[in-house]
Each structure stands twice: as structure tokens, then as C-alpha cells.
Amino acid sequence: MKYISVILLLVGINCSCSDWLDVKPSDRISEETAFSTVAGFEEALNGIYVELNSDALYGRSLSCEFVEMLAQRYAIAEESKSNYAIADFEYDGSVAKSKIQSIWQKAYNLIANANLLLRNCELHREVLTDDYYHLCKGEALALRGMLHFDLFRLFGPVYGRDSVATSIPYYKEFALEVNPSLSGVAFMQSVIDDLTQAENELENDPIITYGIAGNPKNSFFQYRHLRLNYYAIQALLARVWMYRGVNDKAMEYAQKVIGIHETLFPWVDDLAVGGNGNIPDRMFSSELLFSLQHLNRNSIFTSLFDAQNLKLQTSLLIPRWDVVREVFRQNQSDYRYKYFLSSSADFAGVNYAVFDRYQGQDSLYNQMIPMLRISEMYMIAAEVAEKKEEALEYLNILRNNRGLRALPEGYYSQVDSYLEEEWLRELYGEGQLFFYYKRKMKTEIRSAYDPYGTKKISTYKYVLPVPDGETQYN
Secondary structure (H helix, E strand, O other), X not given: OOOOOOOOOOOOOOOOHHHHHHOOHHHHHHHHHHOOOHHHHHHHHHHHHHHOOOOOOOOOOOOOOHHHHHOOOOOOOOOOHHHHHHHOOOOOOHHHHHHHHHHHHHHHHHHHHHHHHHHHHHHOHHHOOHHHHHHHHHHHHHHHHHHHHHHHHHXXXXXXXXXXXXXXXXXXXXXXXXXOEEEHHHHHHHXXXXXXXXXXXXXXXXXXXXXXXXXXXXXXXXXXXXXOOHHHHHHHHHHHHXXXXXXXXXXHHXXXXXXXXXXXXXXXXXXXXXXXXXXXXXXXHHHEEEEEEOOOOHHHHHHHOOOOOHHHOOOOOOOEHHHHHHHOXXXXXXXXXXXXXXXXXXXXXXXXXXXXXXXXXXXXXXXXXXXXXXXXXXXXXHHHOOOHHHHHHHHHHHHHOOOOOOOOHHHHHHHHHHHHHHHHHHOOOOOOHHHHHHHHOOOEEEOXXXXXXXXXXXXXXXXXXXXXXXXXXX
């Protein structure tokens, strides 16, 4: 496949919301020219996907690094003062502030680019055939909704408790004016509106007819699992509705995806994950409803997790071996334990597990950054099911496909605790556990240092501070 690694920079890539006011008249000419051809629309949309891989977003901070530190995934050395402070929910240090500001700026910048694309879908409708129009519009809407939602999960209030509290701005247009902040309820409704409209726009997504390979006659309509496709949007809606606490809608969308996944997104098997003599598929790639393609993903491993990098001993992100064993109940048949947490290293007399899921770059699945996977749909369905028998059935399907035995009927009353264990195991290094804790309003979460201990967290620590200089505009 071929991605054009160019993003339409009609707003500066490092701008804040307030900097949008600096757009010059010459940019109007650039915008007119950029969207005068189909290729211009392709480059603009592809560019947003490429930039999602940035360190500030899913290439690091919102996947395996910053939010996973907050979720206590790693036993960070005290000598690594900045990271240690972040894992202790201290957000006022210079490194923490820099990371938070980068997330804010980059996400809103890409939202601005999505809005430019959406505007030009209408202004230059004559340039686009119907299939291009609906695909570009649908994916841009989905990207806008997804980015806003993740900003909300970071900077917005604890929804189940403070849903009417003021949150952050939602941008539905590229405009020179700065939008006011919305209440949590209004913000979440805007996310749902965008994603629902995106679902409607993509009702003829090539993935429905051709599968994840897409339309073989046009490269822009191929590799649909590397785009926000029709089913990925439905999965995102399941995630959003559950976060909002509307269980019936969360179940509706989870079941829509579960209903088609065996055909398009089948469970991995033990041999495929292990490589069977070839390159191991540590990302469980067949199950990914949506992933990014990061051409230099191995750099994430070498800079954050590689135990051979002795210069970074004190700043490596490594879990304690005894904590990992307890999380997985020492079950060596669990695919997740066996294939990306089974190796170990000793530092200063302590045994650590090496998280090697992001290692390798010699195949497509070793370039993937996971964004949405089918297993999350089973966890959502298990959580929102009205009957414990049904919840246990969904949970057992997931367990069976991770090399674990099914829980017997007598475990109905323990479904919730076993389900929480799966949230701990399943999305390791994917940036979702902190949001699970926030949604559940947990005041104690699993410790990164004690296999049987917990760490206290005040619920206000789930709300990241809006970066300095932004509050005056919101």
C-alpha cells in the first residue's frame, strides 16, 4: 500500500486554539488549490491519519506511554523523576505540562484539519464522485468525533458524577472564532452526533462489499482496517455510549460488530500469534477493527521498553515481574502473557517483565498501532448485559480465545471482578485502562509496585488540567 505522508497545513502544526486567529489571506488561496482535485482530498485525509501517529497522540502518549503511566502499568524508577511524578498524578511539572499541552494542541489541530476537509467536501462537491464524497466526509466526521472524545476523556469531568459540569470546546467548523466550552452532556451528544452521521455516510463502505482489503480497483478504497471504517465507527459508538452510561445503546452497537467479526475480524489462534516459525503477530492483527500504520513503530520499543538499552535503565517503562504474574494469575497459557510479557530483565536486584508488544517492523502487523479491537466489544457486551448468564457467556468467549478455560455457571456472581481482570490484561499498552478507571470512578487502582496492593487516586485527578494559556479562550 502507499500512504501520502503529507498533511494539509493550513493551520500551523504546532498551533493552539487561539493561534487559529493568525490564518493569513494567502492560506485561502492554498485551501482553494488544495481541494481542487481528488488527489488533494486524498492527501488531506491521509495526512490526518499519518499525524495520528505523532508522539503527542497515538504514536506514544495516548497508546503505550503517558496514559498507561497514569494507569499504573509500569514500575517507574524514582530516579526518573518526571515520569515518576506523572505516575503519581502530579501534573504541574514541566514534563507533564509539556506532554499535556502537546496532546491538547495536536488533537485540536487535527480536528481543525478535519473541519477544513469537511468544509471543502461541500464547497468543492463537484470535484468528488459520490463514493469519494461519502467516504471522505464519513471518515473526517469519525476522526473529529474520535479526537474530541479522547480529549473529553482526558480533560472532561468524571461523566457519571459531573456530567453537567463545563468541559472543553467542541469544534464542528473551521472558524476564526474560538468556541465556548460545553457541558459534559452537550459535548458527549456532539460526539455521538458526529459518529452517527459518519456511520450513515459510510453505509456503502467498501469493507462491506470487499472485506478489509477494500476495493481492488482503487488504492484509496483499500486497507479499510487502517481507516475509520463502517464497523470501527460502530465499535467507537459502543465505547462512547458505554462511557455515557446508556447501556442499551452500548449493547446495540457492540452486538452489531460482534455479529460480523468472525468473517472480517476473526480471533487469532495460538500458532499465528507465536509466528509458527515466522514473524510473531504480537498485535493480534486479525482482530483489529481499526489500527494506524506507523512505519517506524519499532522506535517506540527501543526508546521505551528495550531492556538491552542500558543507557535508559532508569527511564524504561517496565512492569514488575511479580505484578505481571499476579495480573495474569501466573497462567502461562494466556496468549497475552505468553507473547508480549513473558521475557524478563533484572535491574538493581528487582526482576521486571519486558513489554515487547511494540517490537519489530518487518511486516504490516509489526507497524500497527491498535485503536479498536473486537475483544473490547465482548467486554462491553459483558458489562452492559442485563443478565449475568449472558454476561458470563460473552466473557467466556473472550477467555476461550485467549487460551483460558471458561468460567463455570457458578461464577455468575463474580462476573464483574473477572471482567475487570480482563480490562487489566486485554488492552495492555493500548491506552484504555485509565479511562476504564475514570468511567468506573475508582478511588483505588492496582499498584505497579505491589502485586497485591493498590494505589489511591482522588477522582479529581482523572481530569487533566487544561494547558496554560488556553482557558482564557474557552
